[in-house]
Amino acid sequence: MNNVFFYDASFEGLLSAVFEAYVQKQFPDELLPEGAAPPLFAGRVFHVATQEERSRRVWAALEKKLSPAALRGLELVWFSAIPGSDLLLFRYIRKAIDAPASVETDFGDPVVLRFAQLCRRVSREVLRLKQFLRFQKAADGTYFAAVEPEYNVLPLAVDHFADRFSDQPWLIYDLRRGYGFYYDLRSVREVVLQDTPLLRSGRLGKGQAAEGEEQWQQLWKTYFKSIAIRERLNPRLHRQNMPVRFWRHLTEKQ
Amino acid sequence: MKEGVLEKLKILAESAKYDVSCSSSGTVRSGRGKGVGNTVGGVGICHSFAEDGRCISLLKIMLTNHCIYDCAYCINRRSNDVRRATLSVGELVELTMEFYRRNYIEGLFLSSGVVRSPDYTMERLVRVAKDLREAHGFNGYIHLKSIPGASRELVRAAGFYADRLSVNVEIPNEASLRRLAPEKSLESVFQPMRFIRQGVLENQEDRRRLRHVPRFVPAGQSTQMIVGATAETDRDILSLSSALYARPTMRRVYYSGYVSVNTYDDRLPRLKQPPLVRENRLYQADWLLRFYRFRVDEIVDEAHPLLDLELDPKLSWALRHPEFFPLDVNRADYEELLRVPGIGVHSARLIVAARRFGRVDSCQLRRMGVVMKKAQHFLAFRELAVRTVDTLPPESARALFLPARRRKKGEGQLLLDFADE
C-alpha cells in the first residue's frame, strides 16, 4: 500500500517531512500539498507539521553529508517547482543520509542522475535570465526589467545583478509569478506591486521612460540588425540559441 | 547622444562583423562596491544571438573603418568604395556604458582600421579603454584589437585596461599573406603576440613580488584565421593553431569561413556561400586539441590534409583506428573514453565518477547522455547485439555513420555539405 505524506509545500515543510519519516520509519511513495485531493488507493496517510527546529536539524545533517555544490543543487531543484521534484528531493536526501559515503557522483543511480540533470536544467534557466534580461530606464532613474522564467529562478539570479549593477537602482519583476526584487543602491528586497498596465505589458509607456530611453533602444536594435552577416543567415540556429519564449521582453526583438 | 551616431553605429558594426571572436570569457572580477559591472567566471555570457545564429556578447565595433592598408579579403580596404565613419572616444564610451547598464552586453570589443599610423590608431583604442576604466569606473569586459605594427609601449598600456588583446593571423602562410596583404607579414602579427605574451609573463613576476600590481590581460589573447580564401589545407591551419596554443597566453583560435566581400579581386575565389561546414569541422578539430587531448597529427596528416566534411573529426579518427576499439566502458581510462564517438567530456566524467559505485551498463550510459547510436559500435557490451568497428570492413563502418541523404532543402545548414566545395 502507498504511503502518502501531506505537507505545506514549503522547503522547511519538506525537511520536516524527512524528519517525520525517520521518526515513523515510514517513507512516502507520494508527497502532496496540504489540501490536495488524496489518491483513491492511499495506504497510510501522514500529515506533516512544519517545524523549524526539525527542518533545521535535517539541514544541519545534510550540511555534513553533502558538498556545497550539492546543497546548492537542493535549492535549484526546489526552485524548479517541476511536478514531482519534491519527491525526487526527498529520495535524494534520504539516499544522502543513509549512505555511509557521499552519493553525489553515483550517476548509475536513477535518483542521483535525475537530480543532477534537473540541477543542470534549472541552472540553465538561471543563466538565461542573466543573458536575456533587458533593462529599460524609467523617468525616475530606476532600471526596470520584466521577466517570465520557466522556473521560479529569479531569487537565484538576484545576487548576480546586485553585484553587476550596484551603482544604479533597479527593479526586476517576474510577471508570471507576480513578485520581484528592488534594489535601492543599498540593499535588495523582495516586492509585490499592485497590478498596473506596466506589469501586464512589461514595457514602460510614454511618460514613464527616461529621456533618451527610446533612442538607446533604437541604437541597440540597429546594432543587432547590422551585426548579422547576411551570407550566413541561419534562423534555425538563431531560434535554438534564443528561444522564442524570451522574445516578448527582448528589446532587439520588438 | 549626438545626431548621426545611429548611422555611424550601423556602418561601424557592419565593418566589424567579420571578426568572429565574441567570447567574453576568462576573467573573474567582482563588481560590488565601486563603479559598475563585473565579469563572471568561466565562459562569459551571451546576451543575444544575431540572425546568423552567432552569439552577441560584446559590443563589437570599429573605432573607424578608414584604413590606409589594402588587404584583399577585407571589406574596409582602402580601395573599396564603402561608406566610412569614425566614432569619437566620447561616443564609444557612452555607447558602451548605456548598453551595459541595460544588460545588452558584457562589454566592448573594439577594433579599428589603421589611420595615419599603427601607433596613432592604437593610441586611440587605448584611450577608449582608459576612459571607461578610469573616468567611468567600468568593470565589464574589454577586448581590444592590437594593431599590427603598434609599439611595445602602447601594447603594454592597452594590456592594463583590457581583459583580452588579440591580433589576427588571418592567412596562415607567409606567401599567401603577402600576396593578399602586401603591407603585412606573419612577423607583423607574431610581434604584437610576443609583446602580449611577454607582458603577461613579466606581470606575473611583478605580481609575485608586489601584490597590488594590476593584472595584465587576465583573459590572455586570441586570434583568427580566414578559411577558404587561400589554398592552405586544414593541416596547415590546424598545425599553426596547435603551435599557437603551445605558447602561453593563447586562449582561443577562431576560424572564419571566407565571405566573398570583394568579388572583383581575382586573387580571391568567388564563393557563393562561405565554407560553413569546413569552418564547423575546424572548430570541432580545435575542440579536440583543447579538450580531448588529441595531437594535431592524429587529426590531419600528410595522407589526410583535409578534414572529412561528412563526418566529424573524432569519428573519422575512430574509423581510421579500428584497432583501438572496442573499449570496455568499465575499464577504459578517462582519456580513452574521450575518444569514443558519442561520449563527450560531460558524459566521460559521469562515467568515471559512477564506476566507483559499481558496473555501468548500456542503459545507464544512455541516461547519462551518451549517444548510444554512435557509441555502441565502439564499446564492448555483451547485451548489445551490434557489430563493433573492429569487426567491420572500413567501408561499411563508414556507411553506418554517414548522414541520411538530404532532407528538406535549407534545413540543417550547418549539418550538411554545401555546393561550393
Ligand code: SF4
Ligand atoms: S589593416 Fe585591417 S582594416 Fe585595414 S584593410 Fe587590412 S584587415 Fe582591413
